Amino acid sequence: MVPDDLVRDVFEFVQTNGEMGEACPTGIDGFIAISNTQTTECSATFYEPIMCLVLQGAKEAHARNRVVRYSAGDTLIVSHAVALEAAVIQASPQHPYTALALHLDMSILRSMADEIGGLEENSVAGHSVDADVSDRALIDAVSRLFRLSRDPVEAKALAPLVLREIHFRLLRAGHGRMLRQLLRQDSPASRISKAIAVLRSDFRESIAVADLAAFAGMSPSAFHEHFKAVTATTPLQYQKDLRLLEARQLLLSGGVSVAGAAYDVGYESPTQFSREFSRKFGASPSDIKSRAGAVVV
Template identity: 40%
Template sequence: MLKTEQNMGLLAEVTMRHTPGDGVHETAIPGLGLIRQSQPTEPLQILHHPAVCIIAQGEKEVALADLRYCYNPAKYLVVSVDLPLSGQVTKASPELPYLCVRIDLDAAMLASVLTEKGASAIAKGSVERGLFISDMSSDLAGAAIRLVRLLDEPEHIPFLAPLLLREIYYRLLAGEQSGAVRHIATAGSKIHQIGRAIAWIKEHYAQPFSIEVVANEARMSPSAFHHYFREVTAMSPLQYQKQVRLQEARRLMVGGAFDAAAAGYEVGYESPSQFTREYRRLFGAPPVRDVTRLRAQGLDLQTA
């Protein structure tokens, strides 16, 4: 435990060095992002892509539908499919800012590591939630430190970054949540089937759809699909579509190219009043007020 705490302190130091200010800092290492916040934030809804998130300093609360997860340097978070999440930094200050290392998951590389490791197969029909939190280990923290430190020697990134990413994946597969990680890497798993359906919904979110059509994308019966989709995402397919629609409308308005009526129509709402009502229910304020606040505060809709 002491070694893990020491490693997290080192990870905070190197992360601080490469985050000159608040916000999301994409790096020269593909798929590696560093996040810094100098004060607690309000809840911010985003569509979170598959990734491993390691908090080096501070604390955060993440909500998936009605489920809440709190994590800090003693824990790490894994998101295995695209999920509509609400995230809130709960512990941060200018002296000790929130610092997070986000590593996007490469399913092909993870599957390659799984094959070489020779891990046992997952149980047929089993399914895991698309988000989980696990205890941090000194080995995983050490691999994360070495990966971020590569930013100090960019000439070595093309050669060493893939090796360090493979080590991180290996540590995930060897950790206490190895079963959940194997679901991500295993072709034909329920996570993969639901992932296909999610990709279809994201592509066609502005259009009405039937459960039968999306279930066919997942290669499942409608009843099985509805059950497994809720197990993975904690919401129904239609609730998922609604969140994707509203988050995309928010992004369009924050970008400045669309007003509320145009954004609502663009994402599939024919009724402006219904759009405003559902937007307020999800984000806590009507579109104009919410977007004005986001612009004034300079909030990043991609914050992890």
């Protein structure tokens, strides 16, 4: 169970140092606090590898063929960079949605291969986006990290130890199966992770799926199967999602035309861009551009 004083302290921290519905840095790299006093509509977003411990309220993440719901006391684990649709589904001014999230450090995870190597794996592949009830030790470790973040001197000395502990406990979690698979460099999870890195760095360029498969060391058919199992989409759709999400950010930031955004993210046809953009976000690029400067949560 999540301690009431932790919920209160995290909410008050966001109230003082950030904005409702936006990530609020804690001072420890990659560790953020989030709170929202109202529910939100489901919207497309991009998740980096991350863990999120919900302290109060609830949220849903839609990964095309799956809906992952996580509420107070649950931990969400995202092992790969993926595009999702997410919404806060339980929040109010009296009981705001409140959470602590930590971007995962793959170097810390892989440094624990020897310690974790003895864990048995069954034939179930696991999911790149999954949630389950947190054990008391994980809640305690995340709570200690938040407390440490309030004291820069203690954080500098002790946060690396607690960060390592949190990664260790995530690896041991029942829904940390995909993280454990990433410890093996030759696993499909690791190979797909490498392909994702290429797609993210070159998303503006045309990339042949056969070339991605070769880079990952897989046959085209095996690559397609494992890519879809990890990301819930195809490589080409994944690239399209990257382009459209980047274009939306450009339009919201202002200073770029619809055609400019289309060309900047790799589209050759503004008409095709507008059609695919409207289909994904339920609003035209011009409508999104008109919101430039507005607060988006």
